[in-house]
Amino acid sequence: MTSSKDKALPAALTLRNVTKHFNGAAGHVTAVEDITLDVREGEFLVLVGPSGCGKSTLLNLLAGLEHTDQGKIQLGEEPVRSPGRDRLVMFQQDALFPWLNALENVMFGLRLKPDLTEEERLEAARYYLSLVGLGDKEKARPHELSGGMRQRVALARSLAPNPRVLLMDEPFSALDALTRDQLYGDIQKIFMNRKKTIILVTHNIREAVCLGDRVVLLSPHPGRIQQIFDIKLPRPRRMNDPALATLAAEVTAALSSHLDSTKIS
Ligand SMILES: Nc1ncnc2c1ncn2[C@@H]1O[C@H](COP(=O)(O)OP(=O)(O)O)[C@@H](O)[C@H]1O
Ligand SMILES: [Mg+2]
Numbered sequence: 519m520t521s522s523k524d525k526a527l528p529a530a531l532t533l534r535n536v537t538k539h540f541n542g543a544a545g546h547v548t549a550v551e552d553i554t555l556d557v558r559e560g561e562f563l564v565l566v567g568p569s570g571c572g573k574s575t576l577l578n579l580l581a582g583l584e585h586t587d588q589g590k591i592q593l594g595e596e597p598v599r600s601p602g603r604d605r606l607v608m609f610q611q612d613a614l615f616p617w618l619n620a621l622e623n624v625m626f627g628l629r630l631k632p633d634l635t636e637e638e639r640l641e642a643a644r645y646y647l648s649l650v651g652l653g654d655k656e657k658a659r660p661h662e663l664s665g666g667m668r669q670r671v672a673l674a675r676s677l678a679p680n681p682r683v684l685l686m687d688e689p690f691s692a693l694d695a696l697t698r699d700q701l702y703g704d705i706q707k708i709f710m711n712r713k714k715t716i717i718l719v720t721h722n723i724r725e726a727v728c729l730g731d732r733v734v735l736l737s738p739h740p741g742r743i744q745q746i747f748d749i750k751l752p753r754p755r756r757m758n759d760p761a762l763a764t765l766a767a768e769v770t771a772a773l774s775s776h777l778d779s780t781k782i783s
Pocket of ligand 2: 573574575
């Protein structure tokens with residue numbers, strides 16, 4: 519499934535036999551089990567799977583917000599034990615500060631860069647705001663922006679510090695289909711220009727196939743890697759491309775076959 523050309527790229531993140539349990543109100547849960555995966559530098563990797571299969575848990579482990587019970591995660595040569603500037607997380611509804619305008623919200627993301635002068639911060643914030651198509655909305659407060667625009671500001675805020683890895687947990691799922699399609703275009707444009715390592719969690723399979731270099735399908739309870747799909751379609755990809763629909767149908771078939779077999783057993 520992996521070509522020799524791909525193997526030549528260094529791994530940005532390595533996961534080895536990663537398992538995570540929770541002891542919650544509902545009792546003991548194994549959220550993810552025995553996950554082994556290399557995420558390559560500059561790769562767009564998408565995690566998909568049914569609700570509750572451990573996608574967010576896996577992303578939080580990569581972010582260092584949760585700790586593995588077994589196995590290990592490394593960023594390059596370094597073990598991931600805590601959150602770090604090299605890995606930024608963007609959530610489903612990434613709250614902007616209502617009292618700051620769009621530009622100031624993006625600048626806030628740059629507070630983690632103490633080596634930058636105020637002027638450099640301003641310049642970087644302007645650059646990323648225009649990259650997401652909001653160069654003319656600098657002064658707008660969040661309540662003056664649509665949901666899609668707010669999510670674009672959040673995207674600019676995550677990109678501005680130029681983290682080595684961008685982790686995104688269902689960042690588009692609260693948006694309408696039209697706004698989502700526009701953002702798929704934006705994020706691909708940014709990805710093609712900046713070649714950042716991105717890991718995106720979604721339960722939307724078409725979105726996964728539209729954005730991912732590889733789509734990792736997790737099986738439910740506990741979340742294990744069920745199958746990995748290499749998506750070779752040229753970029754930028756469009757949601758209405760029939761080739762994309764065909765691949766999405768393949769992933770969906772794999773997902774439902776597993777759900778059916780767990781129901782029978
Ligand atoms: N902090 C927590 N405490 C207890 N159980 C949790 C916690 N976080 C997640 N879980 C459980 O772990 C499993 C995976 O959850 P999650 O990673 O949120 O799945 P997904 O993001 O794929 O919907 C679920 O059964 C969920 O209830
Ligand atoms: Mg989740």
